[in-house]
Amino acid sequence: MKKQRPTIPIAEWKLATHLEATREIQNQKGVPAYGCDCEWCFKWKHSFTVLLPKDLQEQLTRAGVELAHPTELYKFDSNKSGAWIRVVYHAVGKILEGPNQWTSTSTGEILMYSTIREQPCLSLVVFPQSQSYDKYPVLKNTSSGDLVRIDFRLVIPNEVIENNVPSRA
Numbered sequence: 001m002k003k004q005r006p007t008i009p010i011a012e013w014k015l016a017t018h019l020e021a022t023r024e025i026q027n028q029k030g031v032p033a034y035g036c037d038c039e040w041c042f043k044w045k046h047s048f049t050v051l052l053p054k055d056l057q058e059q060l061t062r063a064g065v066e067l068a069h070p071t072e073l074y075k076f077d078s079n080k081s082g083a084w085i086r087v088v089y090h091a092v093g094k095i096l097e098g099p100n101q102w103t104s105t106s107t108g109e110i111l112m113y114s115t116i117r118e119q120p121c122l123s124l125v126v127f128p129q130s131q132s133y134d135k136y137p138v139l140k141n142t143s144s145g146d147l148v149r150i151d152f153r154l155v156i157p158n159e160v161i162e163n164n165v166p167s168r169a
Contacts, residue, residue: 008063012114013098013126021092021144022064025137032072032135040075046165065089082157090137093145101127120155
């Protein structure tokens with residue numbers, strides 16, 4: 001008998017998630033953010049609970065994602081109101097439905113992030129890891145499903161950092 005996989009919504013996407021396999025790939029040694037204590041990983045760990053909407057936190061947690069341990073996280077821009085970061089997680093399963101993730105331009109294919117919230121900005125795209133060249137966890141049992149990339153871009157407002165992140169003294 002085939003094991004049932006729960007269907008879990010992640011924003012506009014629906015995933016058939018292999019919970020055990022997803023838990024096995026969390027916080028895996030060798031991925032870029034593994035054991036990272038850089039400034040932005042530290043800030044993320046102390047502020048993601050106020051940055052991500054509660055329902056999105058619940059969806060990701062239900063899928064087996066460890067929110068305090070992304071696969072990759074880095075700051076790519078900043079302005080007077082805050083810092084733009086990219087946060088990547090992975091799950092194991094299959095994307096059942098969701099918006100188109102790619103569009104063609106004159107310079108090639110680009111990812112199409114869906115806006116979750118305008119202010120402070122939070123956008124997301126979910127797509128098969130096989131369509132990315134970035135580092136990813138190792139999936140030992142490929143019969144569990146595909147690696148699915150859950151990729152956020154968001155602003156961490158300065159006031160969130162000031163009010164939620166302890167000093168590293």
